[in-house]
Amino acid sequence: MKLLAFAEQREGKFKKSAFEVVRAAKEIAERTGAELLTIVIGHKIDGSVNELGAFGATRVIIAEDERLRYYSTTAYSRIVSEIAQKEQVTVLFFPASQMGKDLAPRVAAKLSGGLAADCTALRIQNGEIIATRPVYAGKALIEVKVNSQVKIFTLRPNVFTAAAKSDATVKAERIPSNLTDIDFTAKVTGVKIAEGRPDVTEANVVVSGGRGMKGPEHFHLIEKLADALGGAVGASRAVVDAGWRPHDEQVGQTGKTVSPTLYIACGISGAIQHVAGMSSSKYIVAINKDKDAPIFQLADYGIVGDVFEILPSLTEEFIKTIAK
Numbered sequence: 001m002k003l004l005a006f007a008e009q010r011e012g013k014f015k016k017s018a019f020e021v022v023r024a025a026k027e028i029a030e031r032t033g034a035e036l037l038t039i040v041i042g043h044k045i046d047g048s049v050n051e052l053g054a055f056g057a058t059r060v061i062i063a064e065d066e067r068l069r070y071y072s073t074t075a076y077s078r079i080v081s082e083i084a085q086k087e088q089v090t091v092l093f094f095p096a097s098q099m100g101k102d103l104a105p106r107v108a109a110k111l112s113g114g115l116a117a118d119c120t121a122l123r124i125q126n127g128e129i130i131a132t133r134p135v136y137a138g139k140a141l142i143e144v145k146v147n148s149q150v151k152i153f154t155l156r157p158n159v160f161t162a163a164a165k166s167d168a169t170v171k172a173e174r175i176p177s178n179l180t181d182i183d184f185t186a187k188v189t190g191v192k193i194a195e196g197r198p199d200v201t202e203a204n205v206v207v208s209g210g211r212g213m214k215g216p217e218h219f220h221l222i223e224k225l226a227d228a229l230g231g232a233v234g235a236s237r238a239v240v241d242a243g244w245r246p247h248d249e250q251v252g253q254t255g256k257t258v259s260p261t262l263y264i265a266c267g268i269s270g271a272i273q274h275v276a277g278m279s280s281s282k283y284i285v286a287i288n289k290d291k292d293a294p295i296f297q298l299a300d301y302g303i304v305g306d307v308f309e310i311l312p313s314l315t316e317e318f319i320k321t322i323a324k
C-alpha cells in the first residue's frame with residue numbers, strides 16, 4: 001500500500017495543517033506497513049521542504065513552477081492525480097482547509113476514489129482505515145470506512161497533532177513542470193493579505209468573548225488584550241448569532257477548531273459545543289463571574305470575577321510585563 005500526504009504551503013511557508021496531515025499519514029503508514037509519499041506544489045519552496053522530515057516525511061515530490069505560486073483548481077488537481085496514478089497510490093490525505101476542500105473532491109473524481117471529508121480521528125481496524133467525522137452540524141459523530149480502491153481523507157485542521165516526531169531526512173524529488181497542456185483558466189490572480197489580527201486557527205494566542213461581554217460595544221476589551229498578546233479574537237456562537245461578532249471568529253463545533261498555546265475565555269460558559277472547538281489548547285484561562293460555570297472544569301487557570309473589572313487590569317499587567 002502507498003499513501004500520499006498533500007502538504008499545503010503558501011509563499012514557500014508550510015501551513016500548520018501540512019504538518020498535521022504528514023504526521024497523521026505517517027502514523028497510518030507505520031501502523032499498516034505502507035510507504036508514505038508527500039507532495040508539495042507551489043513556487044520557491046525548496047528550502048522549507050526539509051521541515052517535513054520532523055513529521056515523518058522521507059520522500060517528498062515537489063512540483064514547482066511560477067504558475068503554481070497561487071492555488072489553481074485545475075493544475076493542482078491534475079498534478080496530484082497524475083502523481084497518484086504514476087506512483088500507484090491508493091490512500092490520499094489532504095487538510096480540510098479552504099484549499100483541501102476544493103482540491104480533494106476533484107482529485108477523488110479524477111481517480112474514481114471515495115472521499116471521507118473533515119475527519120477528526122483515524123484508526124486502523126483489521127488493516128482498514130476507519131475515519132471519524134462529525135455529522136448534523138456536529139451533533140453526532142460517525143465512523144466511516146471508504147470501500148473504493150482509492151480512498152481519500154480530508155483532516156480537520158487543528159485536531160490532529162502537529163508536534164514533531166522524528167528526525168527523518170527528506171529526499172526531495174522534483175518533477176518536471178510540464179504544464180503546457182494544463183488549463184489555467186480557473187486561477188487565483190492575486191492575494192490580498194488581511195491586515196490586523198491573525199486568524200483564530202493560526203494564532204498562538206486566542207482571546208474569546210462570550211455573552212458575558214454583554215454587547216458588541218464591549219469587545220474592545222477583548223481586542224485590547226488580544227493585541228497586547230499578538231493574538232486573535234474569538235467568539236462563542238451566542239455572540240456570533242447575536243450579530244456582535246463576525247462568523248469567522250466563531251470557535252466551536254459549528255465554528256472553527258483552534259489549538260493555540262494560550263486560550264482565554266471571557267464570559268463564556270463552556271458549553272460542550274464551544275469546548276469541542278478549543279479543548280486541545282495548551283493552556284486555558286477562563287474568566288467568569290459564576291464559579292460553577294462548566295468552563296472552569298477545563299481551565300488550567302480560572303478567575304472568578306467580572307470581566308469588566310478583570311480584563312482592563314489583566315491587559316495592563318500584560319502590557320507592562322511584555323514591555324520589560
Ligand SMILES: Cc1cc2nc3c(=O)[nH]c(=O)nc-3n(C[C@H](O)[C@H](O)[C@H](O)COP(=O)(O)OP(=O)(O)OC[C@H]3O[C@@H](n4cnc5c(N)ncnc54)[C@H](O)[C@@H]3O)c2cc1C
Pocket residue numbers: 137138139209210211212213235236237238239250251252253254255256266267268269270271272273274277287288289290293305306307308
Ligand atoms: C448544534 C449546535 C452547535 C453549536 N455550535 C457552537 C459553536 O460552534 N460554538 C459555540 O460557542 N457554541 C455553539 N453552540 C451553542 C452552545 O450550546 C452555547 O449556547 C454557547 O456556546 C453559549 O455561548 P456563551 O458561553 O457565550 O453564552 P452563555 O452560555 O450565555 O454564557 C455566558 C457566560 O458569561 C458569564 N458572565 C455573564 N456576565 C459576566 C461578567 N460580567 N463577567 C464574567 N462572566 C460573566 C456567565 O456566568 C455565563 O457563564 C452550538 C449549539 C448547538 C445546538
